[in-house]
Amino acid sequence: MKKMKKDTMWAYLFILVPLCTFTIFTLYPVVSAAITSFQKYRPLGSEWIGFTNYINTFKNSLFYKSLKNTLVYTVMTVPVGMLLSFTISIMILPFKKRIQSVFKAAFYLPAIASGVALSFVWKWIYDPLPSGLLNSVFHIFGISNQNWLGSGKTAMISLVIMAVFAGLGGNIIIYIAALLGIDPSYYEAADMDGATFIQKIRFVVWPLVKPTTIFLTITSVINGFQSFQNAYLMTGGGPDNETTMAGLLIFNRAFKYFEYGEACAQALILAGIIAIFAILQFKLSANDVEY
Amino acid sequence: MGLFKKYSSKERHIELTRNILIAIILFLVAVVTLFPIYYMVISSFGTPTEAGGASYSLIPKEFTLDSYKFFFHYSVNSFRWILNSFIVATVVTLSNVIFASLAGYAFAKLRFPGCKVIFFLLLVAMMVPYQVTQVPLYILVVNVLKIQDTYPALIAPTLVTCYNVFLAKQFFSSLPTSIIESAKMEGCSQPMIVWKIVIPLSKTILSVMAIMTFLGEWNTFFWPFLVCNSEAMQTIQVGLKNFSFANTTYFAPMMAGATISALPMFILFFSLQKYFLEGVTVGAVKG
Numbered sequence: 001m002k003k004m005k006k007d008t009m010w011a012y013l014f015i016l017v018p019l020c021t022f023t024i025f026t027l028y029p030v031v032s033a034a035i036t037s038f039q040k041y042r043p044l045g046s047e048w049i050g051f052t053n054y055i056n057t058f059k060n061s062l063f064y065k066s067l068k069n070t071l072v073y074t075v076m077t078v079p080v081g082m083l084l085s086f087t088i089s090i091m092i093l094p095f096k097k098r099i100q101s102v103f104k105a106a107f108y109l110p111a112i113a114s115g116v117a118l119s120f121v122w123k124w125i126y127d128p129l130p131s132g133l134l135n136s137v138f139h140i141f142g143i144s145n146q147n148w149l150g151s152g153k154t155a156m157i158s159l160v161i162m163a164v165f166a167g168l169g170g171n172i173i174i175y176i177a178a179l180l181g182i183d184p185s186y187y188e189a190a191d192m193d194g195a196t197f198i199q200k201i202r203f204v205v206w207p208l209v210k211p212t213t214i215f216l217t218i219t220s221v222i223n224g225f226q227s228f229q230n231a232y233l234m235t236g237g238g239p240d241n242e243t244t245m246a247g248l249l250i251f252n253r254a255f256k257y258f259e260y261g262e263a264c265a266q267a268l269i270l271a272g273i274i275a276i277f278a279i280l281q282f283k284l285s286a287n288d289v290e291y
Numbered sequence: 292m293g294l295f296k297k298y299s300s301k302e303r304h305i306e307l308t309r310n311i312l313i314a315i316i317l318f319l320v321a322v323v324t325l326f327p328i329y330y331m332v333i334s335s336f337g338t339p340t341e342a343g344g345a346s347y348s349l350i351p352k353e354f355t356l357d358s359y360k361f362f363f364h365y366s367v368n369s370f371r372w373i374l375n376s377f378i379v380a381t382v383v384t385l386s387n388v389i390f391a392s393l394a395g396y397a398f399a400k401l402r403f404p405g406c407k408v409i410f411f412l413l414l415v416a417m418m419v420p421y422q423v424t425q426v427p428l429y430i431l432v433v434n435v436l437k438i439q440d441t442y443p444a445l446i447a448p449t450l451v452t453c454y455n456v457f458l459a460k461q462f463f464s465s466l467p468t469s470i471i472e473s474a475k476m477e478g479c480s481q482p483m484i485v486w487k488i489v490i491p492l493s494k495t496i497l498s499v500m501a502i503m504t505f506l507g508e509w510n511t512f513f514w515p516f517l518v519c520n521s522e523a524m525q526t527i528q529v530g531l532k533n534f535s536f537a538n539t540t541y542f543a544p545m546m547a548g549a550t551i552s553a554l555p556m557f558i559l560f561f562s563l564q565k566y567f568l569e570g571v572t573v574g575a576v577k578g
Contacts, residue, residue: 006481007401007403007481008403008404010397010401010481010482011397011401011402011403011481012397012403014396014397014401014481014485015393015394015397015398015409017386017390017393017394017450017451018390018391018394018413018453018456019394019409021447021448021450021451022412022413022416022453024431024447025424025447025448026416026419026424026453028427028431029423029424029426029427029428029431030423032427032430032431033423033424033426033427036426036427041430043434088317088320090294091313091316091317092317093293093294093295094293094294094295094309094310094313095310095313095314099314101564101568103317104568105564105568106321106324106325107320107321107324108567108568108571109324109325109328109557109560110325110327110328112556112557112560112567113327113328113331113549113553113556113557114509114510114512114531114549114552114556115510115512116510116512116528116531116532116549116552117531117549117550117552117553118327118331118549120331120531120535120545120546120548120549121327121328121330121331121546121549124330124542124546125327125330133330165323165324165327168324169324170571173568173572174571174572177572179294182294184293187293187294197294197295197296200294201294204294205294225420226420226421226422228513229512229513233532246422247422250422250425251425254425254426254429255517260426260430263426264427266422267420267422267423267425267426268423270420270422270423271419271420271422271423274420275418
């Protein structure tokens with residue numbers, strides 16, 4: 001009996017630090033954000049203003065625009081990224097282990113470079129002058145000069161291209177691990193039935209890696225909704241707020257205009273939207289997979 | 292037998308041709324994805340002159356380290372930024388491995404009142420978007436605790452992440468309980484069990500955790516950017532951003548700075564590639 005007590009004491013001691021960090025740096029901030037969202041924040045004694053922050057947010061046309069931009073960004077980034085990484089993973093599969101790891105490393109390397117460093121490189125790739133890198137390439141194909149980050153038509157797609165490139169490596173590695181986990185007997189059975197390569201992909205591989213696809217989709221969508229850094233460093237949300245996404249909107253509310261209360265209200269709305277999306281995706285995908 | 296058709300020995304050449312074709316396509320795609328990094332490194336060896344519209348080339352015309360000198364001369368704190376990043380990332384990595392192992396073990400192998408509820412809370416915490424916590428955290432650190440521009444401000448919020456606790460718990464659950472039971476019979480105390488049995492059996496997963504934590508902390512921009520105003524306390528990512536915003540036309544030095552910020556991670560990657568590639572799949576593919 002005494003021994004049991006001792007184990008319990010050790011257990012609490014072991015979880016003490018994570019529990020404290022969780023309480024101070026997650027639980028307290030969440031509660032505080034909820035409270036602040038109903039206040040006009042002042043360093044000494046905030047003022048209670050009811051739902052004003054939420055009402056202002058819903059009246060703000062930029063809020064809807066940023067949500068639309070976030071959605072467009074996510075809808076463009078996620079499916080393209082998933083499809084590309086799935087295809088590349090399949091293509092890496094026939095090779096020997098050593099060659100596989102060379103390709104894996106090559107595709108993963110951009111994910112290791114810091115986002116800040118990469119954003120500078122891309123800024124120069126997107127240089128609007130005719131001598132700019134992407135413009136020179138396009139010039140060969142007879143496409144006229146584009147102001148990549150500076151024009152409303154191309155700014156968003158420029159950010160999307162960059163995000164797809166950076167996210168590819170991680171997805172590929174996860175997909176390959178899932179593909180290597182498929183039991184060869186499935187392929188044998190498919191071969192017996194005279195299945196073509198495409199049929200094997202469609203009826204064997206795709207259903208079997210579905211859990212991985214779901215996991216990657218949900219995490220990519222959540223990341224897409226929270227994206228902030230590239231827009232902040234590359235376009236600053238411009239031109240004309242065409243690339244202002246929810247993450248940047250909230251950041252600007254808080255740290256440019258110091259409207260802490262409204263920023264918290266917007267963040268909570270965003271969190272709600274993300275939660276709804278995650279649950280929906282989970283429900284939808286759970287329905288059509290049969291294990 | 293596999294996904295790809297196996298050819299008989301007579302038709303070996305078809306298989307070879309197919310694989311070479313696939314390899315060429317993959318190589319071309321890899322060239323495109325690696326291009327930004329290649330471009331960054333190559334350009335960093337250019338001369339530190341204002342680029343303003345001058346043509347920059349894909350093949351190095353010259354090789355000089357002047358741009359690196361330019362970057363380090365820009366601020367007296369340039370070296371300090373790199374040092375700061377190292378200090379913060381190292382401390383965060385160590386604390387994460389230590390505390391996540393201890394907590395992961397407690398959640399995996401010890402039964403205590405509230406263990407399920409607390410673990411569930413940590414799981415939920417992983418899903419809270421950082422936008423929700425950013426403002427209160429900023430107020431807490433800057434206005435309440437008044438510790439901006441200090442190492443504790445940079446380190447404390449990620450002292451041990453819920454994700455790492457979760458990771459450790461998942462792995463430790465797969466360790467045989469019988470070993471732990473028999474160690475207890477022999478009179479081994481709980482901390483000794485963690486130190487002598489659990490950690491040696493989990494070297495791979497803990498190395499993966501350490502590497503991924505270090506990488507994430509080195510590359511993180513947002514939090515250090517919020518809480519570090521004084522130049523001396525900035526990390527390399529924040530310093531790099533400030534450098535580039537102040538020298539928008541100095542192309543080569545900017546690339547030199549970017550290379551400096553990325554280089555330590557590249558070195559780490561190439562020396563510990565196996566752990567990196569494993570780290571990505573840990574927690575993603577259910578075993």
